[in-house]
Amino acid sequence: MESVEDVQYLVVHGYRRAFRISGSGPALLLLHGLACDSSTWLDVIPTLSEHFTVIAPDLLGHGESDKPDADYSLGGYANGMRDLLTVLGIDKVTVVGHSFGGGVAMQFAYQFPDRTERVVLVSTGGLGKEVTPLIRFLTVPGSSAALAAATFRPWRPLVAAGMRALSRTPLTATRDLDEVARIYESLADRATRRAVQRVTSHVLNWKGQFVTMTDRSYLARLMPVLVVWGSDDMVIPAKHADFAPTQVSDVHVLNDAGHFPHKDHPEEFCNLVTAFIAANEPAHYHRGRWRALLRRGDQYALESVPAAVDQGVEPAIS
Template identity: 80%
Template sequence: MESIEDVQYVVVHGHRRAYRIAGSGPALLLLHGLACDSSTWVDVMPALAEHHTVIAPDLLGHGQSDKPNADYSLGGYANGMRDLLTVLGIDKVTVIGHSFGGGVAMQFAYQFPDRTERVVLVSTGGLGKEVTPLIRLMTVPGSGMAIAVATMRPWRPLVRGALASLSRLPISATRDLGEVARIYESLADPALRTAVQRVTSHVVDWRGQFVTMTDRSYLARLMPVMVIWGREDMVIPVSHAESAPSPVSDVHVLEDSGHFPHRDHPEQFARLVQQFIEANAPAHYHRGRWRALLKRGDQHELESVEQPAAPRPAIV
C-alpha cells in the first residue's frame, strides 16, 4: 500500500495536481478546506484505507498543486475533481468535504450525481451566511497587501509560535489556532495567497457566505448524506448543521471539538464514516427520478418514482 505521507502528481489540463492515495476497495474522495491541503486528512486515512481506496488531493491553488491564473469557482473545482478521478481510473466515489471542501463536495454531487455514491459534509460551508470575520476580511480591498505584510519573514516564526502555544491552552476559543498557524504560514506564498483570495471571492463577501446549496438540498433525497460538526467550531457555527439536507442526513455533533473534528477525534471520525457507508447503499443515478424531483422541487414528496427515505436521526 502506498504511504500516506507520499504525495503523487498528475498533470491535468496542463496543471500539476498533487494527491495522496492509499488502500483499495470502493473509493473515497477527501476534499480539504480553504488554505489547507491534503495533509489535513493524514490522521484518518489509515483507518479509512483499511476498507477503501482513499484519494486526498491538494485542490488547485493549494498545497503542492499548481497555483495558476485559473477558475477557482465551486463549479471549476468540481470539474477538476471529476477529471482527476477520470485520469486515475476511478468512476464513482463517496465524497467527503471539510469546510470549503464541503461546498465543493456538494457541488460535485450536484453536477455529477451519476458519479457520487454518498456525501459526507464536515463543518461545511454552504449551509448558512455566518462565517468567521477573518475569512470575510479576505474579501476587503487591500487585504492581500495586509496579509503579505502580516506574513513577512521577520515576525512569521513568532506569530506561528504564539498561535501554536495558544492552541494548547484548555480554552475552546483557541482550540483551532494550531491549524490557523499552519494556514498563516502557508499564506506567505504569494501564489497561494492569490488563489485563496480568488476562492474566497466566489463564495464570501464582507457580510458572510452568499453561495448556498440549501435551495437544492431536497436533491439529497436521492443520495445518502452525513454531516459531522464540532460543537465548539469558531469558524462556521454548529447551528448550520440544522440546515443539513433532509430527510436522509445523519447529523453528528462531536463534543470537545472545533472546526477540524477529523483532526480532533480521528478514530471517532473514521468510525462514523465507516458506519455510515455500511448502513447506506450507494446512490444509483436514475434520470427519471432526478427529473421528477427537479420538477417537483421541495414542494412535494416523490411518490412512485422516489426511493424510500430513511428517517432523519437526532443530532447527537
C-alpha cells in the same frame, strides 16, 4: 501502494495536481478546506484506508498543486475532481468535504450524481451565511497587502509559534490555532494568497457566505448524506448543521471539537464514516427520478413519482 505520507502528482489540463492515495476497496474522496491541503486528513487516512481506496488531493491553488490564474469556482473544482478521478481510473466515489471542501463536495454531487455514491459534510460551508470575520477579511480591498505584511518573514515564525502554543491550552477558542498557524504560514506565498482570495470571491463577501446549496438540498433525497460538526466550531457555527437536508441526513455534532472534528476525534470520525457507508447502499443515479424531483422542486417530489421509476421506467410527467 504508496505511503500515506507520500504525495503523488498528475498533470490535468496542463496543471500539476498533487494528491495522496492509499488503501483498497470502494473509493473515498477527501476534500480539504480553504487554504488547507491534503495533510489535514493525515490523522484519518490510515484507518480509512483499511476499508477504502482513499484519494486526498490538494485542490488547485492549495498545497503542492499548481496555483495558476484559473477557475477557482465551486463548479471548476468539481470539474477538476471529476477529471482527476477519471485519470486515476475511478468511476464512483463517496465524497467527503471539510469546510470549503464541503461546498465542493455538494457541487460535485450536484453536477455528477451519476458518479457520487454518498456525501459526507464536515463543518461544511454552503449551509448558511455566517462565517468567521477572519475569512470575510480576505474579500476586503487591500487585504492582500495586509496579509503580505502580517506574514512578513521577520515575525512570521514568532506569530506561528505563538498560535501553536495557544492551541495547546484548554481554551475552546484556541483549539484550532495549530491548523490556523499552518494556514497563516502558507499565506506568506503570494501565489497562494492570490488563489485563496480568488476562491473566497466566488462564495462570500465581507457580509458572509452568499453561495449556499440549501435551495437544492431537496435533491439529497436521492443520495445518503452524513453531516459531522464540532460543537465548538469558531469558523462556521455548528447551528448550520440544522440547515442540512435532515430528511435524509445522519447528523452528528461532536462535543469537545472545533472546526476540525476529524483532527480532534479521528477515531470517532473514522467510525462514523465507516458505519455510515456500511449502513447506506450507494446512490444509483436514475434520470427519471432526478427529472421528477427537479420538476417538482420540493421535498415531496418523490411521493408523486410512480413506483415504476424504481424499476427503471421513466415517469411521464406533464
